[in-house]
Structure formats: C-alpha cells, structure tokens
Amino acid sequence: MKVNIEKFEFESDKxxxxxxxxxxxxxxxHAEPLSFKKGKLIFYESGIPTGVFLxxxxxxxIYKTGLDGKDQIFYVYKAGDLLGYHALLxxxxxxxxxxxxxxxxxxxxxxxxxxxxxxxxxxxxxxxIQNMSHEFGVLVNTITILAQKPLRERLALYLLxxxxxxxxxDGEILLxxxxxANIVGTARESLGRLxxxxxxxxLIEVNNKIIKxxxxxxxxxxxxxxxx
Amino acid sequence: MKVNIEKFEFESDKxxxxxxxxxxxxxxxHAEPLSFKKGKLIFYESGIPTGVFLxxxxxxxIYKTGLDGKDQIFYVYKAGDLLGYHALLxxxxxxxxxxxxxxxxxxxxxxxxxxxxxxxxxxxxxxxIQNMSHEFGVLVNTITILAQKPLRERLALYLLxxxxxxxxxDGEILLxxxxxANIVGTARESLGRLxxxxxxxxLIEVNNKIIKxxxxxxxxxxxxxxxx
DNA sequence: GTTAAAATGTGATAAATGTTACATTTTACT
DNA sequence: AGTAAAATGTAACATTTATCACATTTTAAC
Numbered sequence: 001m002k003v004n005i006e007k008f009e010f011e012s013d014k015x016x017x018x019x020x021x022x023x024x025x026x027x028x029x030h031a032e033p034l035s036f037k038k039g040k041l042i043f044y045e046s047g048i049p050t051g052v053f054l055x056x057x058x059x060x061x062i063y064k065t066g067l068d069g070k071d072q073i074f075y076v077y078k079a080g081d082l083l084g085y086h087a088l089l090x091x092x093x094x095x096x097x098x099x100x101x102x103x104x105x106x107x108x109x110x111x112x113x114x115x116x117x118x119x120x121x122x123x124x125x126x127x128x129i130q131n132m133s134h135e136f137g138v139l140v141n142t143i144t145i146l147a148q149k150p151l152r153e154r155l156a157l158y159l160l161x162x163x164x165x166x167x168x169x170d171g172e173i174l175l176x177x178x179x180x181a182n183i184v185g186t187a188r189e190s191l192g193r194l195x196x197x198x199x200x201x202x203l204i205e206v207n208n209k210i211i212k213x214x215x216x217x218x219x220x221x222x223x224x225x226x227x228x
Numbered sequence: 229m230k231v232n233i234e235k236f237e238f239e240s241d242k243x244x245x246x247x248x249x250x251x252x253x254x255x256x257x258h259a260e261p262l263s264f265k266k267g268k269l270i271f272y273e274s275g276i277p278t279g280v281f282l283x284x285x286x287x288x289x290i291y292k293t294g295l296d297g298k299d300q301i302f303y304v305y306k307a308g309d310l311l312g313y314h315a316l317l318x319x320x321x322x323x324x325x326x327x328x329x330x331x332x333x334x335x336x337x338x339x340x341x342x343x344x345x346x347x348x349x350x351x352x353x354x355x356x357i358q359n360m361s362h363e364f365g366v367l368v369n370t371i372t373i374l375a376q377k378p379l380r381e382r383l384a385l386y387l388l389x390x391x392x393x394x395x396x397x398d399g400e401i402l403l404x405x406x407x408x409a410n411i412v413g414t415a416r417e418s419l420g421r422l423x424x425x426x427x428x429x430x431l432i433e434v435n436n437k438i439i440k441x442x443x444x445x446x447x448x449x450x451x452x453x454x455x456x
Numbered sequence: 457g458t459t460a461a462a463a464t465g466t467g468a469t470a471a472a473t474g475t476t477a478c479a480t481t482t483t484a485c486t
Numbered sequence: 487a488g489t490a491a492a493a494t495g496t497a498a499c500a501t502t503t504a505t506c507a508c509a510t511t512t513t514a515a516c
Contacts, residue, residue, distance in 0.1 A: 001295065007323070064372045067229065067453045072372040086361040095235070095365035125353055132360040133314040137323035139367035144292045144300040147374045147413035151473070177494060185375035187474055192495060208482075209493090225295045379503070405464060415504055420465060436512075437463090 002224040007141050008161050011134060013080035015127045016054065023121045027054075030117055031107035036060075036100040042084070044097040049088040051110040055081050058104030059165065061179065062096050073183045074142060076101070078165045085128065088114065101175065146185050149225070154184050155194050157223035159204065163213050173211040180211075230452040235369050236389045239362060241308035243355045244282060251349045255282075258345055259335035264288075264328040270312070272325040277316040279338040283309050286332030287393065289407065290324050301411045302370060304329070306393045313356065316342065329403065374413050377453070382412050383422050385451035387432065391441050401439040408439075 016024060031054065036042055042053060042060055055077055062083070063073040074096075077083050087094045088111060109117065118124055145154060158180075163171040173180075181191040195211070198204045203219055205212040213219065244252060259282065264270055270281060270288055283305055290311070291301040302324075305311050315322045316339060337345065346352055373382060386408075391399040401408075409419040423439070426432045431447055433440040441447065 003295070064368060066372055066376040067231070068376070070376055072375050074368060074371050086364045088361075090358045090361035090365070092362065092365065096368050125357065129353065129357055129360070130318045132357070132364065133316075133318035134320065136314040136360065136363060136367070137318070137320065139364070139371065140292060140302060140324050143302050143367065143371055143374060144294055146371060147300050148294040148296070148298055188494080189475080189496085190473055193473095196495085416464080417466085417505080418503055421503095424465085 002220055002226075003157060005157075005160050005164065008138055008157075009164070010075060010077075010081070010131070010138055012077065012082050012131065015082045015124075015131055016080070018127055019121065019124070023124075026120060027109070027117060028107065030113035031109045034106045034108045036104040036106060038100055038102050040100050042098040042100060042104070042106070043094050045094050047094045049084065049094060049111065051108055052085045052088060052114055053083050053098075054107040054109070055079050055083070056105040056107060058106075059101040060098050060104055061101055062098045063182065064096050071182045072185065073179060074139070076162065076165050076183070085114075086132070089128070101179070151184065151186050151190060152194060153223055153225055154186075155191070155198070156203075156219045158184050159198075159211065159213060160216065160219055160223060163216075171213055173213075174209055175211075176209070230448055230454075231385060233385075233388050233392065236366055236385075237392070238303060238305075238309070238359070238366055240305065240310050240359065243310045243352075243359055244308070246355055247349065247352070251352075254348060255337070255345060256335065258341035259337045262334045262336045264332040264334060266328055266330050268328050270326040270328060270332070270334070271322050273322050275322045277312065277322060277339065279336055280313045280316060280342055281311050281326075282335040282337070283307050283311070284333040284335060286334075287329040288326050288332055289329055290326045291410065292324050299410045300413065301407060302367070304390065304393050304411070313342075314360070317356070329407070379412070379414050379418060380422060381451055381453055382414075383419070383426070384431075384447045386412050387426075387439065387441060388444065388447055388451060391444075399441055401441075402437055403439075404437070 019027065045064065057079050060077045061073045062075045063071045065071050145157060162173045166173050177191060178188050181188045184191060195206060199206050203215045205214050273292065285307050288305045289301045290303050291299045293299050373385060390401045394401050405419060406416050409416045412419060423434060427434050431443045433442050
C-alpha cells in the first residue's frame with residue numbers, strides 16, 4: 001500500500017475558505033496587515049499568544065527547539081493558511097515557534113477580535129473543531145513516520161509533501177538544507193549525502209538550493225517502503 | 229532546563245470533569261456501558277467512527293500500524309479519559325487504532341447522542357476545542373522527542389510519563405516489553421538491553437513484567453540530556 | 457499440573473546515521 | 487565588485503541501534 005501524501009496536510013486554508021463570503025469579509029474587517037521579512041519570528045515558544053495569523057503570501061515554518069538547540073520543524077504553512085490558534089484557544093503559552101521562510105504578508109487578528117469573530121460567525125467554532133481534529137490525525141501520522149521509517153524513506157516522503165507547498169513554483173522546493181534536515185529529522189550532512197544519491201538515481205534535480213522532483217512515482221515507492 | 233512531564237499529558241479527563249454536575253449527569257444518561265477484555269480493539273484504523281468512549285476503568289493504547297507492520301503507540305489512556313472524538317468530529321475514518329491494555333469498563337456515547345449532547349451542553353464545544361488545542365502541543369512535543377532524542381533519553385522520559393498513568397498501582401508500570409518498545413520507538417531487544425542498564429544503575433527495579441521507578445531525579449536528568 | 461505458546465533475554469554482527477573537521481561555494485553587504 | 491559571513495559539500499570515523507538466531511522464562515490452556 002502506498003502512503004497518502006494528503007494525510008500530511010493540515011488543510012489550514014479550509015477554515016477561511018469554508019466561511020460564507022459575508023463572514024470572510026467580517027474576518028478581514030477585524031484583521032490588520034503585518035509584514036515579516038525572511039527569517040523573522042512570527043511567534044515563539046513560551047510566548048503569550050495575542051492573536052491568530054493568516055498568511056497572504058510567503059511560507060512559514062513551525063518548529064520546536066530541542067534541549068540541545070536543534071530545531072524540529074513539523075509543519076510548513078503556505079499562503080491561505082490560518083495559524084497560531086492552538087495556544088490561543090487553550091490559554092497556554094506557545095508550545096512552538098513560527099518563522100517566516102520568505103518575506104510574508106500576513107493578516108493578524110487580535111485575541112479580542114478573534115473572540116468577537118467566534119461569537120459573530122456561527123460556524124467558526126465548528127470549523128476550528130473540524131480542523132483541529134483533522135490535524136490530530138496528521139500529527140499522529142507524522143509521529144509514526146519519524147519513529148519508524150528509515151531516513152531514505154522519510155526524505156522521499158517529505159520531498160513529495162514539500163512539492164505540494166511549492167506548487168506555484170512548479171514544485172521547485174527552495175529551502176535551506178538545514179531546514180530540510182530539521183523536517184526530515186536528520187543531520188545536515190546525512191541529508192546532503194542522501195540528496196546526492198537521489199540525484200544520481202535521477203529521482204531529483206538539484207540546482208544550488210532548488211530541488212526539483214524528477215521521478216514522482218519512484219519517490220512514492222521509496223516513501224512507501226516498496227523498493228524494486 | 230528539565231523536561232516537563234506534564235507537557236506529555238492530553239488531560240483527556242478534563243472534559244468530563246469540567247462539566248457542571250447536571251451536564252455530566254446528562255452525559256451518562258446518553259451513554260451505554262461496554263466491556264472490553266484485555267487485547268480487544270475499541271476502534272481501529274480506517275474504521276468509521278460511531279461514537280466516543282469514556283474509560284471508567286482500565287487502560288488503553290492508541291497506536292498506528294506502520295507499513296512494515298510495526299506499531300507506533302503514541303498515547304496511553306487511563307480511567308477518566310474521554311477518547312475517540314477526533315475522527316468523529318472531522319468526519320474522517322479513524323487514523324489510529326485503540327486497544328485495551330487491560331480489561332476495560334467503558335461508557336459509549338453514540339454519534340447521535342454525542343450530537344445531542346453538543347447541542348444541550350453549552351460549553352462542551354468549548355471544552356473540546358480547548359482539549360484539542362492542548363493535544364496539539366503534546367503531539368508536537370512528542371514529535372520533537374522522537375525525532376531528536378537518543379534512545380536512552382527517550383526511555384527515561386517515557387518511564388516517567390508512564391509512572392503517572394499507573395499512579396494507583398504505586399507507579400508500578402505493567403506493560404508488555406513490546407508495547408513499551410513501540411512507545412519509545414525502538415526494537416524490543418534494544419529496549420531490553422537498556423532496561424538492564426537502568427536496573428544496574430539502580431534507576432529502576434524490574435520484577436518480571438513490572439517496572440518500578442527507583443530514582444526519579446536521575447531519570448529526569450537523563451530525560452533532560454543532563455548527564456553527570 | 458503439564459505442556460504448548462508467548463514473551464523475554466542474550467550475544468554476535470551488520471547497517472544506518474551521527475560527528476568531526478575542513479574545503480568549497482554561495483550569498484549578502486558595503 | 488570585493489570581501490566577509492553563511493551555507494553547503496565531503497570524507498573518515500565513531501557510535502548507536504537494528505537484526506538475527508537462539509536460549510530461557512513466563513503465561514495460558516487443557
């Protein structure tokens with residue numbers, strides 16, 4: 001059986017896109033624009049949540065810094081995604097950090113305004129519940145992959161997942177090696193070695209930072225533990 | 229800095245315990261008793277959700293079976309916990325399986341009845357949102373641990389986490405080695421070797437299946453990557 | 457209580473991955 | 487454009503962890 005790439009998508013764009021046009025309008029009326037340069041923190045671990053963020057353009061990583069200082073990236077958000085509501089909704093400090101991978105244009109909704117929206121928009125509650133219960137499944141899948149699959153299979157899988165996040169760039173993944181290593185859960189050096197192997201097997205093309213998928217099917221087979 | 233054991237608890241008992249007495253009564257009026265013998269499946273991956281479960285006695289593991297047939301256990305529920313609502317709330321198939329680790333007495337609330345409760349109990353929605361956003365943080369922490377920490381530290385951490393789940397047994401952990409290995413994310417043999425080491429270092433006592441924590445502080449240091 | 461089946465322990469070996477220490481290339485800045 | 491800083495590539499080596507193949511113990515069933 002093959003892994004299902006969709007099972008690794010939060011679908012955090014669905015919340016906004018599922019709203020009625022009038023409710024979406026209301027949402028934007030309660031939001032203010034923010035700009036983040038590449039590398040800037042959008043929120044950070046142990047900080048107090050002050051609102052939620054809607055990415056209008058750009059990509060952002062959420063990650064946790066381990067005790068040894070190594071980051072574990074567990075999701076990459078892209079344009080359209082709503083994020084940062086977890087800590088807000090359970091009244092806890094951020095458990096994770098969020099950093100702009102590129103210049104990001106963001107609409108920010110303050111806690112106060114979000115509370116207003118929750119009251120005014122009938123099914124927003126419902127949509128959040130749906131989304132978070134879906135996210136639970138995604139994280140569970142992530143745990144299983146990280147704990148069980150060997151590096152080679154993890155890399156194949158995450159390349160396919162990332163390809164989807166770079167759809168508008170023809171699937172060309174542009175991400176520092178260190179970040180990719182921190183997604184896949186390995187050391188930068190080990191990642192580099194494997195990328196070279198993948199290149200030699202004509203699974204991917206590598207142009208400096210840019211990684212382009214060449215053989216989707218074969219990568220999917222590798223990700224699914226089906227070697228020839 | 230030391231790891232915080234509490235950050236690995238779903239707190240799934242809070243949903244019920246936070247309800248008003250009258251609402252809790254309503255909950256039980258809409259529930260029916262079920263008994264599961266040790267080893268029986270409570271729900272399973274790709275099955276269609278039919279309701280939610282409240283554990284009255286016993287423990288249950290939720291896990292996913294990887295493509296190679298190896299299970300990854302990512303949570304152990306205990307008496308008081310409400311579970312199985314994720315797949316129900318996002319109208320998806322179960323992403324994971326749940327199996328009774330011991331004889332379990334359970335109160336089952338059917339989907340129909342749960343929908344009724346959601347309407348009749350004002351803040352149930354709110355409590356579910358709070359709990360799921362909290363769970364998000366727990367899973368994120370779990371991912372970081374599994375992806376980054378070496379086996380020795382993971383085992384130390386999970387022994388401490390499990391101790392809390394066996395509080396009424398004086399913290400004596402009773403769990404098949406295979407299950408413990410599937411929690412920690414390692415092979416049964418590697419686990420056995422490490423348990424022996426821990427025993428020799430007087431960190432734990434092992435009596436057949438029963439594992440008892442002897443030196444909580446030292447285990448916490450190991451879990452926190454602080455070796456002497 | 458006896459016996460078969462499960463579960464666990466053990467040791468040798470192999471494989472995967474991390475680490476270290478640089479060389480080299482790319483990027484960003486003035 | 488020139489230069490320093492950051493990112494990436496490389497290779498040898500060390501370490502961790504998995505695997506295999508059994509021995510042994512424990513548990514469950516009749």
